[in-house]
Amino acid sequence: MAGTKAPVGQVQDRQPGSEEEMHPQPDYMPRFAGSDRLKDKVVIITGGDSGIGRATAILFAREGAKLAIHYKDESEDAEITLKHVEEEGGEAFIFAGDIGDPKTSEALVGKTIERFGKLDVVVNNAAEQHAQDDIADISEEQLTRTFKTNIFGAFHLLKAARPHLKSGASIILVTSVTAYRGQPLLIDYSSTKGALLSLIRALSGNLASENIRVNGVAPGPIWTPLIPASFPEEKVETFGKDTPLGRPGQPNEVAPSLLFLACEDSSYISGQVLHPNGGELVGG
Template sequence: MNKTSQAASDDALQLQRKIQRNIDDIDNKNTSGQQPRAEGAIQAGAVRQPEPPFPRQHLQKPGIESELDPAPRFMAEQYKGSGKLQDMVAIVTGADSGIGRAVAVLFAREGADVAVLYLNEHDDAKETQRCVEKEGRRCLRIAGDVRDSGFCNNAVRQTIDTFGKLDILVNNAAFQEHAESLEDITDAHFDMTIRTNLYGYFHMARAALSHLKSGSAIINTGSETGLFGHEMLLDYAATKGAIHAFTKSLASNLAPRGIRVNAVAPGPVWTPLNPADQPPEKIVQFGGSTDMKRPAQPEEVSPAYVFLASPVCSAYITGIVLPVMGGVTGSIG
């Protein structure tokens, strides 16, 4: 090494050590070795959202939204519609509450008529209908079990008979029940999860397909558990991973027909699903381990569905799994 190169190397070494000393000084002042973080949950939106701790509560399945404390926020008052889905028709499964209800409301605000599918939560579904109609659009309520292909076929037929067409399918209905061990998951438990979360999506997509056309969209609700797994949601995470793969595969299959297929993968969201699953003591800090230190409210997730449903927003997007997780890796609880 010549003298010039040696001098340059020495200068670089001294600069590296100077930088190191500077960071060492900062680390010594911060005994945790980490940058100080703001206390409390991160509030990056237009309104302040609820944050842990939440009241202890455990809801009986399937979970009634009106019994949840605090009430989930789904109206997205700050969201202004602009006709992105004007005069379209959408089916949203699991739309009596939670993400499904929030999606139905924003779809209506963007100009769509909505068929609301749900299991048997009639009062919650009536509230969804009231909110959709308040936006000036029509709403059809259909109760039944998406595990049954016959029900799915009939629901699509009712939608066509009522509205005359179908443009958007949102598969969102889900069953979730934790288990600490694989041995704790009975055949009935596993079958309920697989048939609701996976068969239901398949049945609805197959029933809807002949009525969809170029420019139509299918949006599936996945989950962060389908990306990262979860030690106490073995069956649920497996279905969500399958939904992600189904989304990507169906997107490729339907691309020549101009039908886009995408998924949204939420992190923890304040809906009846989790308080109807997890024990009361875990709900107290629900969502607290995300980067945002709180769960999402349904109104913070629903705009992603509008984006993926609208041809003016996402005409060149198909086969994606869009994470809405409150951080890079999210957290289910």
């Protein structure tokens, strides 16, 4: 049964963190057979080496997608994700780079078009977070870094992708439950996720006349490498236990929400957000 594994207290000293160093390992493999819902669709996924990105890449491959999998610098995790994607029969490549740098998005989109000839789905998933007890402790460097990755990176990617997106394309932004109710230890992170929520709403209206859909997913506490890379050991050990379901979610419990928004099952949905968050009630 998904989600039954409890986190063990642990800490990683760098972001985005390594999935291979986590214990227990997150659940990222798809739970059901594919049905060609993304057959021959070309998809870019940022932060696709681990966590929600890895689970999404593997699920999309099972559904027939061709994938450009971006990652920052966790090469071992990215290679493992690529291996699973290829085992699902997916055609894919991995691409390293800082998503906060506009040249990364330009090169990523360029290689995707060169390799596959088109672009159908864009998944903006890459993110970072840094816990601080007090807003006074958030340095200018941290603030700039968090915004560059989480919100500037989304703009860079969408600007680079925009000329290649045709009628029927889908854009998915991974925001967070923190966009709705905040997180006292993640003030700057929550702010960027709120900005992504507004971006979903604004861009969906901007692109609706061209039949390009823009939606989001707002996960709650999900067991990914960002958790031991962000919080002290005692916080990691109790991570997710305060949700109504009493546990953190697993990446493969979030990926189906992204699949739904990527495929034609959601053809009449735009400007909306799905909430795989363990039962927390949030608005909008």
